[in-house]
Amino acid sequence: MEPIKEEPMTSVERVMTAIALKEPDRVPVWPLIDYLPVSYYDVTAQEMVEDPDKAQEAYEWIYHKLGGYDIAMAGGGMYMMHVNPFPDIFSMYYLDWRLPGRMLGQKEFPQLVEQSLDDPFMKVSDYDKIIDEGFLRLANFKRAGIKDMTKLSKIGAKVAENTERWWNHFQVPTFSDGGTAIPFELFSVFRGSTNFMKDIYRIPEKIIEVSDFLVDNLILMGEYGISMSGGKTLIVGASRASSDFISIKHFEELFWPYFKKMVTKYVKDGYIVQMHMDTDWTDRLHYFKELPKGKLYLHMDERTDIFKAKEILGDHICIQGNLKPSLFKLGTPTMIEKQVKEIIDKCAEGGGLFVGAEIPDDAKLENVKAMIDTCKTYGVYRK
């Protein structure tokens, strides 16, 4: 398919300008689309994971169907995420990921089963095991098997091709060429959130000890992932250290030092880092001022107050958000247009804003299009 060239700037230029805290031609818009094509195009969820050509075709189709947007997904990326032998919350080597065509029907979307309270994947004794024997000791290599291991490099090469195609042919940046997990987030997912919250009270020193041990390795693993896809964007995400889960005291002791170290290192190494922060971070936004200026973007969902974010971080970090995902299924184009306009009115000035949201896999297309079109018309910067 051909690129869409209707506007003064390409998406790459627009996104980079916004990240650098300047005003582009208009507010960039990013619908985070995972499996939405499955609902509208001749493709199964299983193909979206396992067939990088078909997935790329589907992503290009939906990109055109929606009239173009500013960050895209490379076909095959989902496979890399789930068949990653390094400790990652998306890896099926560690967690009970239900994947389409494996434990689910071909058209069903992947889901992560939260760890059981009584028999979680990672036991309390595994904190020491990680230090004594390494994190890979916890991996269950049988779950994927040799077939997936041999496919990994083949699909990796395809993902690199697709990534390159978005950047150079379409002039659109890709999302999440590589990713990494913060120790805190890994433990919470591997132990199960409820068990981990008890660990926070019972064995905080142990969490710190293992986090100190792991953090540099996790940084390296993120760089490994990105070297396979040949891309330049990295996602560092967290959702369980926000005010929806823990106190500022715990945030300061157990989460922030590691998060800061990882993000700062990636920026220093020249990657474009997306901080993907779901849930409510409003009361701890000021910590993000400690991160490098004008080099990052911060994704937030509707639980974080984006207007506060603009006030606190507007001159420091590009913010991105924050429409509520379920609105794209339950809402109407008029409702979405109204919200997008409000975000633009209050946050666009001076640049440093993307409008965006995670799009549910069964969203209505006209709702996604309403967000995109409003940014293209109402979001134009008039000099």
Place this chain on the structure above:
Amino acid sequence: MVTKEELIQAVEEIEEEKSYSLVKALLDEGTNPKEIIDMLRKGVETVGERFNKKEYFLTELVMAGEIFQQSAKILETAMKDEAETSESLGVVVVGTVKGDVHDIGKNIFVTLLQAAGFEVHDLGVDIAVEKFISKVKETKADIVAYSGLLTVALESMKETTEALKSAGLREKVKIIIGGLPVDEMWMKEAGADAYTDNAFKGVKIITNWLRKG
């Protein structure tokens, strides 16, 4: 002598080991286990209030629930000696609906319901409509609580409500939905009576319903 206030305060301050020691000490001193349960409940209640004021977070809510559950275990043997078991505030059937497996919030909600004195039937995750119906029939539930995070969960919530209607049970129960994304729009679509994104508030809503009923 251990005072009531000491135990309530230990729970409120999330001093886990201290709470267990105090429960044991109170028991040794001959305090009625039911009274101890009431003290624990009061402690959990205060933690919930501080959670609502944003002085406390989910971690503290989880810990308060844990302290309650572990203390109840310590008291179990002593309680068994008593002939009558305490009456529950009401029967709640809860589950994460079909197509969704998210249950962090649901599990905390269940613990808090138990701590508040409800009879709770937790069906688990990815629960088919029929399972909800048969459990409601079997337990003569007062309340049905659906949990969900994904938009697919909304369809399942709708279907579950429809099925309750067809089975002639809708008028007999109140329905509450819970999960981070639920809002008034979800509630209306799902045909529910209330919604909450806050486990502690959910318990409050149910308590008020049954008090009025």
